[in-house]
Amino acid sequence: MLFDDTYKTIAENAEGIFRDKGSKFIAYAYPIRSEDEVKPILQSLRTEHAKARHFCYAYRLSPDRTVFRINDDGEPSGTAGRPILNCLLSEDITNALVVVVRYFGGTLLGVPGLINAYKNACIEAIKTATIISKTVNDIYQVEFDYLQMNDVMRLVKEESLMVLSQNFDIQCVLTFEVRKAQLNQVLAKFDKIEGLKHQYLHTI
Incomplete structure (x- = not known):
């Protein structure tokens, strides 16, 4: 189902x-x-x-x-x-x-x-x-290197992700909300960015 x-x-x-x-x-x-x-x-x-x-x-x-x-x-x-x-x-x-x-x-x-x-x-x-x-949305957090910022932001824009918070330092952290139905394709794209880590926070 x-x-x-x-x-x-x-x-x-x-x-x-x-x-x-x-x-x-x-x-x-x-x-x-x-x-x-x-x-x-x-x-x-x-x-x-x-x-x-x-x-x-x-x-x-x-x-x-x-x-x-x-x-x-x-x-x-x-x-x-x-x-x-x-x-x-x-x-x-x-x-x-x-x-x-x-x-x-x-x-x-x-x-x-x-x-x-x-x-x-x-x-x-x-x-x-x-x-x-x-819609049922999941909240995720991604951590990445400053050099990968452009790749990450492009993906956020492509997938129209709602950014909840961002902290761009040497190590960057971005928290976003994504519709559950869209989740797998979004995570698959993030997985292609080298060294990026993502973590599930909660569902709303």
């Missing part, structure tokens, strides 16, 4: 709202790149919505969509985080976090009611979001 080197995510923050029997469910969707971003977002929402009862969320990370987490934040197990995650799954979105802030309206909604409310709040947020397609 060919590796699918694109994935869907959201372009910017979005929000949606769903109401049921006086309870208010406000969904916030965020594009994220790592788990480290989740905690500060939750903290700022808790500050902003000091009177809200629950802050339930789900996120998916990584282009291969393997990393995910759900949190029911005190709601009955499976009624909040899971429906939010299912919403991300059905839209096939990754590198995204959705937090649903619940204000309790005094009437218990029961398990089916909660599942429905969290799912619909999430759907509302995703509806207002701009969904974009991104």
Whole structure:
């Protein structure tokens, strides 16, 4: 099977709202790149919505969509985080976090009611979001001798590589981003430059 080197995510923050029997469910969707971003977002929402009862969320990370987490934040197990995650799954979105802030309206909604409310709040947020397609890119670093600079820069230009950082001294280091589908041909060309070393850093 060919590796699918694109994935869907959201372009910017979005929000949606769903109401049921006086309870208010406000969904916030965020594009994220790592788990480290989740905690500060939750903290700022808790500050902003000091009177809200629950802050339930789900996120998916990584282009291969393997990393995910759900949190029911005190709601009955499976009624909040899971429906939010299912919403991300059905839209096939990754590198995204959705937090649903619940204000309790005094009437218990029961398990089916909660599942429905969290799912619909999430759907509302995703509806207002701009969904974009991104390519899966690898970050590589190459080390080479100053004399090979022209060869390296020509290759960077030919392959339209995105240069992230460069340090040209006696020994030069260049960090670039390359689309996964293009990787093998790029590395094959770099291998033709004598004495050049390349190293994989990570995938985004």
